[in-house]
Amino acid sequence: xxxxxxxxxxLFIRRRINAWGKLRTVWPLQRTAALIGAGILFAAxxxxxxxxxxxxxTANEEAAGITAESRAIAAYTEDYTMGTVASLCNGVTFxxxxxxxxxxxxxVSAYPNSGYSFAYFTDNGVIVTKSAYYAFNPGYxxxxxxxxxxxxxxxxxxxxxxVNWSNSACVYAPGYKIDAVSxxxxxxxxxxxxxxxxxxxxxxxHYIGMYNISFAHAGKPLEKLDGxxxxxxxxxxxxxxAGRSFRMLRVYKGQPAVLEDLSERGNKVQFETDCTAAYAxxxxxx
Numbered sequence: 001x002x003x004x005x006x007x008x009x010x011l012f013i014r015r016r017i018n019a020w021g022k023l024r025t026v027w028p029l030q031r032t033a034a035l036i037g038a039g040i041l042f043a044a045x046x047x048x049x050x051x052x053x054x055x056x057x058t059a060n061e062e063a064a065g066i067t068a069e070s071r072a073i074a075a076y077t078e079d080y081t082m083g084t085v086a087s088l089c090n091g092v093t094f095x096x097x098x099x100x101x102x103x104x105x106x107x108v109s110a111y112p113n114s115g116y117s118f119a120y121f122t123d124n125g126v127i128v129t130k131s132a133y134y135a136f137n138p139g140y141x142x143x144x145x146x147x148x149x150x151x152x153x154x155x156x157x158x159x160x161x162x163v164n165w166s167n168s169a170c171v172y173a174p175g176y177k178i179d180a181v182s183x184x185x186x187x188x189x190x191x192x193x194x195x196x197x198x199x200x201x202x203x204x205x206h207y208i209g210m211y212n213i214s215f216a217h218a219g220k221p222l223e224k225l226d227g228x229x230x231x232x233x234x235x236x237x238x239x240x241x242a243g244r245s246f247r248m249l250r251v252y253k254g255q256p257a258v259l260e261d262l263s264e265r266g267n268k269v270q271f272e273t274d275c276t277a278a279y280a281x282x283x284x285x286x
Contacts, residue, residue, distance in 0.1 A: 070099040071138035075108045075145040082149035083112040086238060093237070100138050107135045110147035111238065119148045132187075170213050173230035173270050180218050183231070187211045190251075190278055197256040198249050198280050205247065205282035208239055214276040221276065228274040230262065233281065240267050243286050252277040 074097045075087040087094050088107040100106060110118045110132045120130045123145050128134060134145060170185045172178070190198070190210045198210070213231070215222040235246060248259040248271040263270035269281060 069101055071102065071140075072142040073098050073100050073106055073138060073145070074143070075106075075147075077110070077147040077149065079149065081113065082116040082151075083110055083118060083147060084238075085110055085147045086236075102139055103137050105135065106138060106143070107133070108145050108147070109133050109236075110149070112149050115152055116149045117152050119150045122146050122148065170231050170233050173232045176229045176231075178225070178229065181222065181225070182216050182219075184214045184216065185211055186214075188278075190280075193254070194251050194278050197251045197254060198278075201249055201256045201258050202282060203284075205284045208236065208246075208281040208283060210278065210280045212277070213273075213279050223276050225274045228272050230270055230272050232263075233269050233271075235267055235269060235281070239283060241285070242266070244283050245286065246281065246283050247271075248273075249280040249282060250275075250277050251279075 073087075073089070075085055075094075076096050077083055077085050086109045087096075087098075088105075089098050089100050090105050108121065110121065112118045118132045120127050121134045122128065123134070123136070123143055124141075125144075136143070170183050172183070187209060188211055195210075198207075215225060233248075244266075245264070246261050246269045248261075248269060250257045250259055250273060252275050259271040259273060261269045261271060273279075
C-alpha cells in the first residue's frame with residue numbers, strides 16, 4: 001500500500017511538471033505542506049523533482065525553438081464550408097496550429113460564409129464566448145480553439161459578414177483627439193430601415209460590416225460633437241487588397257451619408273464625422 005501511495009505521489013508531481021512547465025528542482029515547501037494537509041501528497045513522497053524526470057526534447061523540437069514552456073495552440077473550424085478562422089500570435093498570422101509561450105497574445109477571429117452565422121467558440125471543449133473574437137494568453141495549458149457556425153434561418157435576410165471589431169476599435173486620427181471624449185465601437189446587425197438607408201447610398205460597393213460608433217464626455221453619452229473629427233479604423237486583414245478602395249457609410253437620424261476614405265492607406269480607413277450614429281464599412285475593387 002505504501003509503495004502504491006509513493007507511485008501515486010510521483011505521478012502527481014510528474015503531471016504537474018507536464019501541465020505547468022514551471023516547477024524547478026525543489027518542490028516549494030509551503031505547497032508541499034498544503035498538499036500533504038489536503039491528503040493529496042503523503043509524507044513519504046519525495047520532496048525533490050529531478051531534472052531527468054522532465055521529458056527530453058527531440059532534435060526537431062529544439063530546432064523549432066520548442067521548450068518546456070511552449071504551449072500547443074490549435075485554432076480551426078470543423079466545417080470550412082460554413083466559415084473561416086483567422087489566428088494571430090503576438091500580431092503574426094498563423095494557420096491551424098502554433099507553439100506559444102505562457103504569456104503570448106493569441107487572437108482568434110471567426111468569419112461566417114454567406115448563408116451561415118457564427119455561433120460560439122469552444123476552448124478545450126468548453127464554450128468560452130459567443131463573440132466572433134476570442135483573445136487569451138495560453139498560461140500553463142495547451143489550447144484547442146474551435147469556431148462553430150450555424151446555417152442561417154430562412155427568415156434571416158442579413159447577408160452582411162459578421163466582422164467583429166473588438167480588436168480594431170475606432171480611434172482618433174493624429175491631431176484630432178478631444179480630451180475627455182471617448183469613442184465606443186459596437187458591432188451590430190442593423191434594423192431594416194437602417195439597412196435600407198445604407199443600401200440607398202451603397203452603389204457598387206460591398207459590405208464588410210455594420211456597427212455603432214458612439215461618443216461620450218466623462219462617461220455621459222454625446223449625440224453630437226461641437227465640430228467634426230477624423231477617425232481611424234483598422235481594415236480586417238482578409239479584406240486588404242491592392243487596388244481595393246474603402247469608404248464609410250453613416251446613418252444619422254434616418255439620413256444616410258457617404259464618408260470618403262481620406263488616407264487610402266490600404267490597411268486603415270480614415271473618415272470625418274461629428275456624431276454618434278450607425279456606420280458601415282464598405283469596399284470596391286477597381
